[in-house]
Amino acid sequence: MKELLKLENVRKYFPVKGGNVLKAVDDVSFVVHEAEVFGLVGESGCGKSTLGKLILKLIETTGGRIIFDGLDVTNATRQELSKIRRGLQIIFQDPLASLNPRMRILDAIGEALVVNNIVRRKEVKDSVADLLEKVGLNTDSLYKYPHEFSGGQRQRICIARALAVKPKMIVADEPLSALDVSIQAQIINLLDDLQKDSGLAFVFISHNLPAIEHFSDKVAVMYLGKIVEMSGTAELFKGPMHPYTEALLSAVPKPEFGEKVERIILEGDVPSPIHIPPGCPFHPRCPKRFGLCDKEIPAFSEVEKNRWVSCHLW
Numbered sequence: 001m002k003e004l005l006k007l008e009n010v011r012k013y014f015p016v017k018g019g020n021v022l023k024a025v026d027d028v029s030f031v032v033h034e035a036e037v038f039g040l041v042g043e044s045g046c047g048k049s050t051l052g053k054l055i056l057k058l059i060e061t062t063g064g065r066i067i068f069d070g071l072d073v074t075n076a077t078r079q080e081l082s083k084i085r086r087g088l089q090i091i092f093q094d095p096l097a098s099l100n101p102r103m104r105i106l107d108a109i110g111e112a113l114v115v116n117n118i119v120r121r122k123e124v125k126d127s128v129a130d131l132l133e134k135v136g137l138n139t140d141s142l143y144k145y146p147h148e149f150s151g152g153q154r155q156r157i158c159i160a161r162a163l164a165v166k167p168k169m170i171v172a173d174e175p176l177s178a179l180d181v182s183i184q185a186q187i188i189n190l191l192d193d194l195q196k197d198s199g200l201a202f203v204f205i206s207h208n209l210p211a212i213e214h215f216s217d218k219v220a221v222m223y224l225g226k227i228v229e230m231s232g233t234a235e236l237f238k239g240p241m242h243p244y245t246e247a248l249l250s251a252v253p254k255p256e257f258g259e260k261v262e263r264i265i266l267e268g269d270v271p272s273p274i275h276i277p278p279g280c281p282f283h284p285r286c287p288k289r290f291g292l293c294d295k296e297i298p299a300f301s302e303v304e305k306n307r308w309v310s311c312h313l314w
């Protein structure tokens, strides 16, 4: 399948007081193909949401290159950027904050259709109604304002708005985390159905491991701004290679009868991205660390076909 999104050694550093640098994203590379769902997982503060913003050029990169559909996002002109943004949409964590409280849903979604010349003005109402139907909302919603909906319904509206411009890819940045657990399942099933029906590609950013496992084709695990493990979803969930991935997965309850996974409790908190530990950044918390770990940074290398890991054990 064709490459749609490619990140090459992408970095985002923020200068902080005292001449220090916060390395939010550090040397991240990956490829997402058409119709592929790429899951990005890690604890909060690991850099995954910053990475989502970099992909959309909502913030500037410090270094590296991002290519979307053959266009260089990192150095895009205004004209190229508007073309990129038509093909690459984003859904945010908080649907209420991303909808204008003074705009009816018809106008909020219709605006995207008109601005991007998707339909003529007289066709807007029918097109918005079709989009709402696609995300499981009825036409009564057209004339309502965002505050009149539940959290789950508002996220459906944001999904409809993202779909309005017929994108090739959606970056979904923690789209479930502001929702009740029962609603989370409905939204992930909706995204799954839309992806299968339309062949959309996704970068799905979440700390919700069951949702990542259900929805993603490939998964990358981030820790302190770097990808530490990347592989096909089934392989990663069946046999994690990096000790950090092992610990993350051990915290997820297994519903299968009789299946027992011993919970790995990590020592201490995630270190500050301003003072990244020497050697392997995970070594202060790693239950498997040994002599080399605090001295040398492990390379991020392909240790099996399509399985990448950054650990001296492999």
Ligand code: SF4
Pocket (backbone or CB within 6 Å): 242, 243, 244, 280, 281, 282, 283, 284, 286, 287, 288, 289, 290, 293, 298, 310, 311, 312, 313
């Ligand atoms: Fe743990 Fe060492 Fe591997 Fe880092 S390199 S994850 S400290 S075993």
